[in-house]
Amino acid sequence: MAAPNTVKHARHLGVRLEDGWHAFRERGGRSRGLVATVLPFRGYGVSGADGWVRVFARIVLARPGAFTNGLPKSKVVSDGVRGWRNFISPPIPHAEVVAEIGGRTFRVDADRGGVLDVKITVDLAPGWHAVTLRSESSEPADVSVFVVDRSIDFGVVSDIDDTVVVTALPRPLLAAWNSFVLSEHARVATPGMAVMMERLMRTRPGSPVLYLSTGAWNVAPTLTRFLSRNLYPAGALLLTDWGPTEGRWFRSGQQHKVDQLRRLAAQFPHISWLLVGDDGQHDPEIYAEFARRHPGQVRAIAIRQLTPSEAVLAGGRSMGTMDSTPGTPWVYAPDGAGICEGLERLGLLEPERVAGPPTSAMPVLPRKTP
Numbered sequence: 001m002a003a004p005n006t007v008k009h010a011r012h013l014g015v016r017l018e019d020g021w022h023a024f025r026e027r028g029g030r031s032r033g034l035v036a037t038v039l040p041f042r043g044y045g046v047s048g049a050d051g052w053v054r055v056f057a058r059i060v061l062a063r064p065g066a067f068t069n070g071l072p073k074s075k076v077v078s079d080g081v082r083g084w085r086n087f088i089s090p091p092i093p094h095a096e097v098v099a100e101i102g103g104r105t106f107r108v109d110a111d112r113g114g115v116l117d118v119k120i121t122v123d124l125a126p127g128w129h130a131v132t133l134r135s136e137s138s139e140p141a142d143v144s145v146f147v148v149d150r151s152i153d154f155g156v157v158s159d160i161d162d163t164v165v166v167t168a169l170p171r172p173l174l175a176a177w178n179s180f181v182l183s184e185h186a187r188v189a190t191p192g193m194a195v196m197m198e199r200l201m202r203t204r205p206g207s208p209v210l211y212l213s214t215g216a217w218n219v220a221p222t223l224t225r226f227l228s229r230n231l232y233p234a235g236a237l238l239l240t241d242w243g244p245t246e247g248r249w250f251r252s253g254q255q256h257k258v259d260q261l262r263r264l265a266a267q268f269p270h271i272s273w274l275l276v277g278d279d280g281q282h283d284p285e286i287y288a289e290f291a292r293r294h295p296g297q298v299r300a301i302a303i304r305q306l307t308p309s310e311a312v313l314a315g316g317r318s319m320g321t322m323d324s325t326p327g328t329p330w331v332y333a334p335d336g337a338g339i340c341e342g343l344e345r346l347g348l349l350e351p352e353r354v355a356g357p358p359t360s361a362m363p364v365l366p367r368k369t370p
Contacts, residue, residue, distance in 0.1 A: 025090035029061035036136040037062040040143030042236045047126045053145045057116040059095035100132040159277040160213035189230040192336020209235030261290045272299040291325040302331040
C-alpha cells in the first residue's frame with residue numbers, strides 16, 4: 001500500500017540558524033558550570049471562577065548566585081548596567097517551568113528562545129498576587145501578577161520608546177547604542193509622563209497598566225528598574241523577540257504591537273483603553289487601526305509630540321490620522337503636562353485642585369492713594 005502523500009515544509013533558514021546557535025551556547029554554558037536561572041517579569045490576569053493569569057519570564061543559564069530572585073546583584077545595578085549584559089546569558093530553549101500560584105502548581109514550557117509567556121487558568125481575587133517560578137534545580141523566583149476585577153472598565157496601554165523614556169529607538173545605530181552600550185542610569189525619562197500616569201491611577205484605582213514596546217525581552221529587567229526608579233505605575237511589559245520567525249528573518253515590531261492590542265481586546269472585552277504613544281513612527285496608525293476595529297474598546301488616544309530633534313532621530317513624524325477615527329477623541333501634546341490638560345477636558349482626569357491661602361493669612365488691603 002502506498003504511503004500517504006504528505007508535504008513537509010522546511011523550517012526557515014533563520015530559525016534553524018538561531019536554534020543551532022542557542023543549542024551551542026547552552027552546551028557551552030553548561031560545560032562552564034552555569035545553572036538554570038529564572039528571570040521573572042510582572043504579569044496580569046482576570047478574576048473570577050473562569051479567571052486566568054498571564055505569566056512572563058526568561059529561562060537562562062547564569063553563574064550560581066549571579067541573580068537574586070531573578071535580579072542582578074545590587075553592585076552591578078548600582079554601577080549602572082550596560083545594555084550588553086542583558087544579552088550574554090544563554091537561553092534554555094523549551095525549558096520546563098514549575099509555576100506555583102494560588103496554592104496550586106502548574107507545569108509549563110518556555111519557547112525555543114527561553115521565553116515563558118503562558119496563560120494559566122486559576123481563580124484569584126482582584127489585586128496583586130505572587131507567582132513562584134522554578135526550572136530544573138534553580139532557585140525559586142517570585143514575581144507579581146495584577147488580577148483585574150471584572151467590574152473595571154478602564155485601562156491604560158502605553159508605548160515605552162520616546163513615550164515614557166527618550167530613546168529614539170527606531171534608528172538602527174541609535175537602537176544599538178541604547179540597547180547594548182548606554183548605562184541604564186543614563187536613560188532619560190520623558191517630562192511629565194510619570195505624573196500623568198500616576199494621576200490616572202489615582203482617578204481610576206484598580207485599572208490595569210500595560211507597557212507595550214518593540215524592545216526585546218532581554219532588556220525587560222532594565223526597563224522594569226527604570227519604570228520603578230522614575231515612579232511610573234507598576235504594570236506588565238509586553239515585549240518581543242528580535243529573532244527570526246518561520247516566515248521572515250526578523251520579527252515585525254509593528255505587527256507585534258498590533259497582535260498584542262488585539263489580544264488585549266479579546267482578553268478584556270469589558271475594558272475601554274486609553275492608548276498612549278508618540279508621533280515618531282507608527283503609534284498613531286496602529287492605535288487608529290485598533291480604534292476602527294474595536295471602537296467600543298478605545299476611550300481615547302494620547303500622543304506625545306516629539307521635539308523637532310527627537311522627530312529627526314526617530315525617523316520622522318506620523319501625522320494625519322486624528323480624523324480617521326470618528327467618535328474616538330485624541331489628545332496631542334509635547335509632554336505629560338499637556339496630555340493631562342487634554343485628558344481633563346475629556347473628563348478622564350479630575351482637575352488638580354490648587355490650594356488657596358491659609359485662612360489665618362493676613363488679608364491683602366487695597367493700597368491707599370496718597
